[in-house]
Amino acid sequence: MTQQPHSRETTGPTAEAAAGAVPLRRRPEEDADVIVVGAGPAGSAVATHLARAGLDVLMLEKSTFPREKVCGDGLTPRGVKELIDLGVDTREEAGWLHNRGLRVVGGGVRMELAWPELASYPPYGVVRPRQDFDDMLARHAQAAGARLNQATTVVSAITDDRTGRVVGVRAKVGRERTEVSYRAPLTIACDGVSARLALSVGLEKRDDRPMGVAVRRYYTSPRTTDDYLESHLELWDRSDPANPRLLPGYGWLFGMGDGTVNAGLGILSTSKAYGRTDYRALMRSWLDGTPEEWGFREDNAVGKVGGAALPMGFNRVPHYRDGLLLVGDAGGMVNPFNGEGIAYAMQSAKLAADCVVHALSRPTPASREHALSRYPVALRQQLGGYYRLGNIFSKLIGNPVIMRTATKYGLPIETLMRLVLKLLAGLYDPKDGDAFDRMISAAVRMSPSA
Ligand SMILES: Cc1cc2nc3c(=O)[nH]c(=O)nc-3n(C[C@H](O)[C@H](O)[C@H](O)COP(=O)(O)OP(=O)(O)OC[C@H]3O[C@@H](n4cnc5c(N)ncnc54)[C@H](O)[C@@H]3O)c2cc1C
Known part of the structure; x- marks a missing residue:
């Protein structure tokens, strides 16, 4: 039986007000239009996009903000682009420490490579401790209308006995670890590398991915x-x-x-x-x-x-099945070239939100499923070829001879390193870019999706 969630920490506009012209989709026995499990960059980003589109979003987070998250705390221009898409003010005046590029040290070389000037990405990256960054993003989602229940550890998915579809989650709430169930037409797993929710429905990680x-x-x-x-x-x-x-x-x-x-x-x-x-x-x-x-x-x-x-490299698939979407680390979205994960968590969040909004506006279950099937396709289109190349790259440099040769002969060549920076950080214009961008785009296009 579904119980009412314990603490509904609703701030900002109420879900009903935020819904505007779009009617709520959930049935009376459901707790939200969409349940988002985990309030890291993936969860807060998807919740913000969904709430802005008028959906009633319930975020369930096991910890209590502000909380620490082990990370390098660095965002390349790809991450900054996602923040800008979320409406976060990333100017220095707003308190962000900007960086101008990457300094590469090795093989007796010390080289400063400025972030490339591109149409698709801003020319600066940022750093911010995750303790503060994740708190800020969660508040941003709340301000957009999403509800956030903290100290709520999701333990498994609830599946429909007849269809096998995910119809909600079971969680333990607060210090008392009270068992509570939450139900919604769609659930989004943003619970990071532990991927507890995906595992509860048998989605294991792929061992052929780095x-x-x-x-x-x-x-x-x-x-x-x-x-x-x-x-x-x-x-x-x-x-x-x-x-x-x-x-x-x-x-x-x-x-x-x-x-x-x-x-x-x-x-x-x-x-x-x-x-x-x-x-x-x-x-x-x-x-x-x-x-x-x-x-x-x-x-x-x-x-x-x-x-x-x-x-890394889409190591947990499918990214959509039976009412459950995987976003960010839960779906293995870390870039195998450079270990960057925040930008890709937020990029996959944006794609997932777009597909969910469209699905929930459709009248029939079959039509909804059709819209949701676009999520893994869109992920493959945007990142599949690039991740495939990254998976190959990670295998190659796993060989010490190749790694040594690349470091010794590649590092001192500045022009080559500019190309390498664009490739490793995914910073190229897919269309209308320079010669390097065209080379990378062609290689990505020719690679079958990861
Ligand atoms: C040492 C290190 C350094 C890194 N450095 C960088 C870097 O500099 N730049 C970069 O871009 N990436 C970096 N990464 C990768 C980056 O940290 C992740 O890719 C990114 O945090 C993924 O975001 P996410 O929202 O998918 O998952 P997470 O950030 O892990 O968020 C998951 C959230 O879900 C919550 N949660 C987990 N389980 C449950 C549950 N059962 N119920 C409810 N809530 C749950 C967690 O508390 C957390 O808030 C680094 C990673 C490591 C380990």
Whole structure:
């Protein structure tokens, strides 16, 4: 039986008022038009887009904001574009620390590559601690009319016995862990890499797609106001001193502008060292090799080392089935080229919202399903070929010989590195771009979707 949700923390316009001319779609026994599980960048973005279109959206989030999320806290221009699409003011005047590009360090080279000038993306990235960023995005969704229930851990999907369709979720609420059910015509899984909701209906991850693992820590550092994101492309695993290995991954130093730097590293699953490396020790030995005056030493550390997995290259599919959509990390949306996930969480959120809005405006179940089937198709059209290339790239650089050769001969060539930046960060104009953009677009078009 459906119980009423415990705490309806509705702020901003009521759902009914936000609905405007579009009538509510849910039946009386349902709790919302759409349930969104998880209020990270994917969940808050999809909820904002849906609420703006007049739907009654209920977000269920296991933690309580503001909360920490282990991340590098860096957004490339792709992420900034998604924020702008959400109506977030990303100007420096609004308190954002802008970055102008990527500084690449490795192979004896230190090169500053400005973000490219493009029609499709702004020429700047931003950094913001996730503790603050995710809180801001969740409030943004609430201001658009979405309801947010915090301290609500979703444990499984509720499926219709007859059709197998997802018709809601079961959750445990508050400290008492009270069991509550919520029902809606559609449910969107935005619960991150744990993907508990997708797993509850048997959607396992694909092992033929790359995974990453990343760790990070904050340090008090004079480099806090750096206006370039910095990446170190040479990560050596020296656990066997006789056989040091160059790992497929990179270390990053992102100045946070608040006196600290977010320092971390990420490694791909395609190398033999994956799963056998002590990532904290690897980070320690990399940072010990940086100049003392940068401050990346134990005395200046703020908080603990945190780590998590990065689900890449569409590693959980299908992205839509039987009333359940997967968005962001829950659908394995992290870019296999560079480990960036926030932009893709918000981009997939926008696509999902568009399909849901259209589906719920249709009169018949068959017609609704037709509209929803467009979500995985749109994802493949926008990202499938690119992720396919990224999956191949991650396999190639998992081979230490290829990784070493690329670092040694590729890094010193600035023109090549400009192309590499565009490819790895997905920063190219699909139409009407320069010669590099045309090359990347052609390669993406020729790759069958991931
Ligand atoms: C160390 C590290 C560094 C990274 N650095 C970067 C970076 O610099 N830039 C970048 O773009 N990406 C980075 N990423 C990737 C990025 O963090 C993710 O891709 C991004 O957070 C995905 O957003 P999401 O909304 O899909 O999932 P999440 O951000 O994980 O959000 C999921 C939300 O769901 C909630 N939730 C989970 N389970 C449940 C449940 N059962 N019930 C209710 N709620 C639930 C969680 O509390 C959370 O709020 C990094 C990742 C790691 C691990």
